[in-house]
Amino acid sequence: MLKLIIGNKAYSSWSQRGWLAAKQSGLPFEEVVVPLYDDAWPERREQPDIRPSGGKVPILWDGATPIWDSLAIILHLDALSGGTKFWPADPAARAMALSLAAEMHSGFMPLRRNHPFNLRRVYPATPLDPEVAADVARLADVWHQARHQHGQGGDFLFGAFGAADIMFAPVVTRLKTYSIPVPDEVRPYMEAILAHPFMQEWDTAAQGESWIIPRFERDDA
Numbered sequence: 461m462l463k464l465i466i467g468n469k470a471y472s473s474w475s476q477r478g479w480l481a482a483k484q485s486g487l488p489f490e491e492v493v494v495p496l497y498d499d500a501w502p503e504r505r506e507q508p509d510i511r512p513s514g515g516k517v518p519i520l521w522d523g524a525t526p527i528w529d530s531l532a533i534i535l536h537l538d539a540l541s542g543g544t545k546f547w548p549a550d551p552a553a554r555a556m557a558l559s560l561a562a563e564m565h566s567g568f569m570p571l572r573r574n575h576p577f578n579l580r581r582v583y584p585a586t587p588l589d590p591e592v593a594a595d596v597a598r599l600a601d602v603w604h605q606a607r608h609q610h611g612q613g614g615d616f617l618f619g620a621f622g623a624a625d626i627m628f629a630p631v632v633t634r635l636k637t638y639s640i641p642v643p644d645e646v647r648p649y650m651e652a653i654l655a656h657p658f659m660q661e662w663d664t665a666a667q668g669e670s671w672i673i674p675r676f677e678r679d680d681a
Contacts, residue, residue, distance in 0.1 A: 461488055461489060461490055462482065463520070464518060464519075464521075465494060465509060465510060465517055466492070466493055466517050467494060467517040468493070468496050468666075468669060469493065469665050469669060470667075471496065471577055471579075471673050471676050472496060472517060472518075472577065473572075473577035473634075474517065474518060474529075474630075475517050476629060477518070477629070477630065481533050481537050481546075484537070484621065484622070484623075484626065485538075485540065485545060485546075487537065496517070496673065513526065513529075518530060522540070530626075531561060531562070531627070534561070534623050538623070548619070548622065550610070552610070556605075557623060560606060560617070560627070561627045563602070564631070567595075568599070568631065570592045571596065571634065575640070576676040577633065577676070578677065579637070580667060581677070582637060583638050585640065585641065588640065596635070599642075599646075603617060604643075606618060607649060616653075617649070621656060628653070632654060633654070
């Protein structure tokens with residue numbers, strides 16, 4: 461059986477992507493949650509089941525083979541599950557979905573840096589750093605483009621829930637956590653992401669966690 465090692469569900473955005481991918485694949489997997497950044501973390505990250513990734517989560521074990529990095533996990537699970545559950549079949553839509561997934565993988569750093577992933581909080585809105593505002597505008601633009609060009613027939617970027625939605629899902633939660641305003645045209649997409657059964661299952665588990673990581677908390681909740 462596949463084994464997926466993830467961090468705290470309340471705080472680990474990349475873990476959320478890996479877990480959503482595992483759920484989307486439909487393949488059975490064992491889930492192992494490891495607390496991040498506590499006193500035991502330096503030792504824990506050197507354990508044989510985490511060390512191959514450089515001590516980062518998520519990491520997927522397929523037998524004796526480790527696959528780390530959420531996008532690599534998506535690609536591996538896509539191949540294992542028949543190549544029909546993650547990417548659009550239409551070549552133009554697939555090309556755009558791949559591009560968006562890659563852009564999310566490497567981009568939007570001001571938003572990610574200034575607004576840490578935290579599912580247990582909703583903070584009041586505050587003025588946005590200009591670089592963060594530019595990230596939010598870019599998100600709204602690419603979501604609108606994808607929905608307008610390829611989203612017919614479903615609630616997600618390319619109709620059915622898939623890899624691009626998995627990559628953007630933690631950003632959707634960030635916009636909610638920090639009460640960041642978005643154009644009305646993208647709100648239905650965000651609502652669809654937050655209402656997805658996989659997202660609801662993850663959120664329920666996150667709310668039940670007892671771990672607190674101070675670096676990801678703010679005082680104005």
